[in-house]
Amino acid sequence: MLQCLSTKSPSATSSLPASPPAIDVNGYPPGSQGNSTEGSPGASIEPAPNLTQEYSNTVQTNSYNEMWSKIHVLDPNNINHHNHDHDEVQMQIEHINGNEDSHQLLVSQVLQPNRECVDEALRHARPNTLTRLVSTYFDHSENTTNLCLLLHQSIYRARELYAALYELFDIFPSDHHSLSQLQCDKAFEVFLQFDSIDNPFPCPNSHNFHEMRRCFSELKQQLDRKLRKSHSRVRFFSRATSGSTLCVIGTAVAVTIAAAAVATHALVAIVAAPFCTAYFSPGLAKKQLAHVAQLDAAKKGIYVLNNDLDTIDRLVARLYTAVEGDKQLVRFGLERGRDKHSIQEVVKQLQRNQQNFTDQLKDLEEHICLCFNTVNRARSLLLQEIHLHQN
Numbered sequence: 001m002l003q004c005l006s007t008k009s010p011s012a013t014s015s016l017p018a019s020p021p022a023i024d025v026n027g028y029p030p031g032s033q034g035n036s037t038e039g040s041p042g043a044s045i046e047p048a049p050n051l052t053q054e055y056s057n058t059v060q061t062n063s064y065n066e067m068w069s070k071i072h073v074l075d076p077n078n079i080n081h082h083n084h085d086h087d088e089v090q091m092q093i094e095h096i097n098g099n100e101d102s103h104q105l106l107v108s109q110v111l112q113p114n115r116e117c118v119d120e121a122l123r124h125a126r127p128n129t130l131t132r133l134v135s136t137y138f139d140h141s142e143n144t145t146n147l148c149l150l151l152h153q154s155i156y157r158a159r160e161l162y163a164a165l166y167e168l169f170d171i172f173p174s175d176h177h178s179l180s181q182l183q184c185d186k187a188f189e190v191f192l193q194f195d196s197i198d199n200p201f202p203c204p205n206s207h208n209f210h211e212m213r214r215c216f217s218e219l220k221q222q223l224d225r226k227l228r229k230s231h232s233r234v235r236f237f238s239r240a241t242s243g244s245t246l247c248v249i250g251t252a253v254a255v256t257i258a259a260a261a262v263a264t265h266a267l268v269a270i271v272a273a274p275f276c277t278a279y280f281s282p283g284l285a286k287k288q289l290a291h292v293a294q295l296d297a298a299k300k301g302i303y304v305l306n307n308d309l310d311t312i313d314r315l316v317a318r319l320y321t322a323v324e325g326d327k328q329l330v331r332f333g334l335e336r337g338r339d340k341h342s343i344q345e346v347v348k349q350l351q352r353n354q355q356n357f358t359d360q361l362k363d364l365e366e367h368i369c370l371c372f373n374t375v376n377r378a379r380s381l382l383l384q385e386i387h388l389h390q391n
Helices: 050-060 062-073 086-098 099-110 117-125 129-171 181-196 207-261 265-278 284-333 340-390
Strands: none
Touching: 050 099, 050 181, 050 265, 062 117, 062 340, 099 129, 129 181, 129 207, 129 284, 181 284, 181 340, 207 284, 284 340
8 A cells, every 4th residue: 555655646461661762852862873971981870761751751742642632533532441332433433444535634634744845845956866865755754654544543443343342341240150141142242243353453564564664774775875975075075175275375376476487377377266266165065064964864764763663563563463362262262152151261361351452552552643743753854954955
């Protein structure tokens, strides 16, 4: 579904850190840049950051809450609890999944700066390798938003899948001896329904995640090559600009000497002076620095988006495994027919899994919301660099 260069066209109980890797305001992990004082005499040791506290603070920010409200087109009060209207939620989910216009509208609301803003900025840029790389980055970041929106819909489908099971838990007796045949028949029907619905989450190492990683990896390699060339040009122009000053001074001296000797030699020297200063104009170095700033912003964006995608991929894989485990339990009950004892044991085990699964859904939902903000922050920084260069 996702295109590489264009947007147009673990076990269920395994532990996973609740927070993503700490990232500084520039998009790099702490300690990955700047001068390190590690091992130096008298260097103070920074206390280890409290990732749990940082994560808690992040999900309480205004930007996070604003994004949360944008992506929750379904009322959370109707889907987070198991006493909701099953048919109503199913109808809402089918509407979202089957309505492409609704999906595109949601993309336009979530993605900032949106495609129109990006296209307008790039329309005034000179077509070259830099513009192509920057455009590709914006495409990939929009594809990331599309992927996360699809995963967010998977969360709704998962809650709908488990809704009937959770309703069953409320009416089930704790003792299988008191289980009525009517309750047993009801459980068997719920099991049949649960078994008939596909796992709402993509399997581990799914095509979408693999494709996104491949696209980002290829783009990072291209950005690295372009950055090396741009850095080399900046150093060259820096040396050349310094050299042009000496060229002017040397030429002035040559003019004085030549004037006393041969007039024609002086004329050549006079003509050479403006050539030195024009060819090694500081404007060329400034232009290369602007290119470096844009390339660096895109590279930082790739770094943070890759981190977010890796975390989300692990959370999705864990949820996929959890659903598959519950499906195996349900099939175990179905294979034994309407036996009361077997059905009771299956329900008990599913009840034990309930809280863990609910927590995993919440973790994924929060990280998806954080990823949306990461995408938008990176897009804004890159677009800002583009506008600075154009101005």
